Amino acid sequence: MTADRNRDxxxxxxxxxxxxxxxxRTAYLLCGEAESARDLTQTTLAKLFQHWHRASAADHPVAYARTVLTRTYLAERRRRLRDFLAHSHVDSPPSVVGPELTVTLLTSLAELPPRARAMVVLRYWEDLDVHTVAELLRCSESTVKSQCSRSLARLRTRLGDAHLYTTHQ
Known part of the structure; x- marks a missing residue:
């Protein structure tokens, strides 16, 4: 048993x-800040270690880890939102546009609801197909498609002409 434990x-x-x-990197895109991303990554790794026997037996351990990361992020966001709503009055956030496209994109991503943000990051950053994102987030494929479409429209509106400063090859 000790040899198995050491090998695990x-x-x-x-x-x-x-x-x-x-x-x-995925956690950073979801959280939008380094400290929260580090915390999310460490929490994910701790959960994986706790259930490593099951995770290592998965067909794709990296996909398993991504699922744990995404679900941990969403659960934490829901908990924070409940706490926030219970203790404060919600005002719309001020519009902040940074000088760099990266900053502007992260600011815009932060304005998306957590689940929509997760869908956009998984679909377009992680380059997962609609079916996989739907399975990860336990929703229908049509929900992923509609949420991504709405989220991209919001991002396009928010980013405006920022895409003009990117290089296309």
Missing amino acids: STDFEEFARSNQRRLY
Whole structure:
């Protein structure tokens, strides 16, 4: 039993080392800030370690980790939103446009509801198909399509002419 536990621990450490950056990048896009992204990544890795036997047995452990990351993000956002709504009056956030396209994009992403933001990040950053995103978020494919469409329209409106400053190749 101890040999299995040591092997599992070694396998997990190898997995964590090789995938931590990728998980962090996705977490950063979801959270919009480095500190929260680090926390989300660490929470995800802790959950994976706790259930490593099940995660390592999955057909695609990276996809399993992405699912844990996304669901942890959404659960945390729902909890924070409930706490926020219970203790404060909600005003619309001030419009902030940064000078850089990256800052503007992150600001715009932050204005999307957490579930819509997760759909956009998974669909367009992680380049997952509609079916996979629907499975990850436990919703229908039509929900993913409609939410992504609405979210992209919001981003286009918010970004305005910012796309003119990007290079197309």
